[in-house]
Amino acid sequence: MITFVGLGLWDAKDISIRGLEAVKKADRVYAEFYTSKLSAEIGDLEREFGRGIEILERKDLEEESWKIVNEGAEKNLVILVPGDPMIATTHSSLMVEAKRKGVDVKIIHNASIISAVAGVTGLHAYRFGKTATVSYPHRNVISKTPLDVVKQNLSINAHTLLLLDLNPDPMTIPEAVDILEKIxxxxLNHFAVGVARVGGNSFVVCDNFYSLRDHAFGDPPHTVVVLGRTVHITEYEFLREFASAPESLSEIVE
Amino acid sequence: MITFVGLGLWDAKDISIRGLEAVKKADRVYAEFYTSKLSAEIGDLEREFGRGIEILERKDLEEESWKIVNEGAEKNLVILVPGDPMIATTHSSLMVEAKRKGVDVKIIHNASIISAVAGVTGLHAYRFGKTATVSYPHRNVISKTPLDVVKQNLSINAHTLLLLDLNPDPMTIPEAVDILEKIxxxxLNHFAVGVARVGGNSFVVCDNFYSLRDHAFGDPPHTVVVLGRTVHITEYEFLREFASAPESLSEIVE
Structure with missing residues (x-):
């Protein structure tokens, strides 16, 4: 059996009781940190959980995933994943492969930026549209997907969660603004909310998208929400109290 | 101080280590179950956490929220919430009120249906559009919002998560289908995925929206995802393996 255990958003204390029980009972405990990052060091997790943890690389879950699946047929494996497992396609593909080989797979869910961002910004969860990732330029080409997704979401008056690339290093808000400015x-000349360290010592600022790069967000992970065409009055009030939103945000209160 | 602690999706074992520590240190522990439900009984939570828990009614967090806020100025309060706190507007409004009175508020995040639904359906998290709730008819009037949201999401080729009303009783998929059929x-004559008991003994079926009512989903909570105009090949493969999707779903693979 293979059990994906979500680690949640911040450190070793964000695992659930159910997740920790699975870790303690497992024959072998793996972790992968390339689809998502945690602020904790692997040593902290090992100490807190009382288990040795082996790090999986990208290839272990993709090209060579058959090794893990075959081992899961014999042993009780746990794969620790920051946030909520299965948000990454890598995990769902591995689940399909396991099912086809008759290996049981279980998911133990945990907090994800996808829902937590509503909590720290006060933005209504049901008003978010599609999510996109801002990637580092690849051979000098910048992906237009984030812009396309923002446009699609604006067409239905929805907020856009922009996740920032994690590899090789977690992208910061100023970097993301500089990259998107070029295309x-x-x-994007519009209100947005910059968010740092959700689940930890979070820091949230609402401003014009381009002005976000002038704020000191501190350490990553960072993420940005581009607001819809309008905001609800309760969203406005929350952003004024908790995100230093400018008074001019009132112009888009519906 | 007021700390909102997410309980996650299923029972007393879904709380995080951080959340449990907050419960143990609190002067007083409240819980609210009207914005979301848990499958556990309150007695199970009290036994597992080793604390007495007082249930808050809707009015305690809305019309009479000043009582909780004032108490939070003097004492260390925990408010337990199923899923991830702050998904409900009630919580963010209380946070604004507390901030204005100088009372600290903290959130300890947990798993939410908003992200977990991607895990159990294999649907890509970034392809979901806006979320809507299917409500019971009010004075014989059925809200058109879910239909409007599905249409908006289809216009940008996004999936729609439909949450089902919880009060007075958790709505089932057959009930939701019957209600929406009238308007x-x-x-809605389109592919959809019905999901029961995410985080517990989950059950997932992909079929035409109207055919979902013919499947035996068992106990609630139930939820439905109306698929976008197309699905990705990996979404198709997952739904075939884990959700008994009909082969005809292949017609909308992009």
Missing amino acids: DDGV | DDGV
Whole structure:
């Protein structure tokens, strides 16, 4: 059996009681940190959980995933994943492969940026549209996907969660703004919320998207929400109290 | 101080280590179950956490929220919430009120249906659009919001998560299908995924939206995802393996 255990957003204390029980009972405990990052060091997790943990690389869950699946047929494996498992396609593909080989797979869910971002910004969870990732330029080409997704979401008056690339190093908000500025046709000249360290010592600022790079967000992980065409009055009030939103945000209160 | 502690999706074992520590240190522990439900009984939570728990009613967090806020100025309060706190507007409004009175508020995040639904359906988290709730008819009037949201999401080729009303009793998938059928103009004659008991003994079926009512989903909570205009090949493969999807789903693989 293979059990994916979510580690939640911050450190070794964010695992659930159910997740910790699975770790203690496992024959072998793996962790993967390339689809998502945790602020804790692996040594902290080992101490807190009382188990040795082996790190999986990208290839272990992709090209060579058959090794893990075959081992899961014999042993009780746990794979620790920051946030909520299965948000990454890598995990769901591995689940399909395991099922086809008759190996049981279980998921122990945990907190994810996908829902937690609503909590720290006060933005209504049901008003978020599609999510996109801002990637580092690849051979000098910048992906237009984040801009396309923002446009699609604006067309239905939805907020856009922009996740920032994690590899080789977690992208910061100023980096993301600089990257997107090079391809923006004006759609990002709009209110946005910058968020750092959700689940830890979080820091949240609402401002014009381009002004976000002038704020000191501190250490990553960082993420950005580009607001929809309008905000609800309760969203406005929350952003004024907790995210230093400018008074001019009132212009888009619906 | 007021600390909102997420209970996650299923029972007393889904709380995080951090959340449990907050419960043990609190002067007083409250819980609210009207914005979301847990399958555990309150007695199970009290036994597992070793603390007495007082249930808050809707009015305690809305009309009379000043009582809780004032108590939070003097004492260390924990408010337990199923899922991830702050998904409900009630919580963010209380946070604003507390901030204005100088009372600290903290959130300890946990798993939410908003992200977990991607895990159990294999649908890509970044392809979900806005979320909507299917409510019971109010004075014989059925809210058109879920249909409007599905249409908006289809216009940008996004999946729609439909949460089902919880009060007075958790709505089932057959009930939701019967309600929406009365106002549907054809948009729901489309593939959908019915999901029961995420985080527990989950059960997932992909079929035409109207055919979902013919499957035996068992106990609630139930939820439905109306698929976008197309699905990715890995979404298709997952739904075939884990959700008994019909082969005809292949017609909308992009």
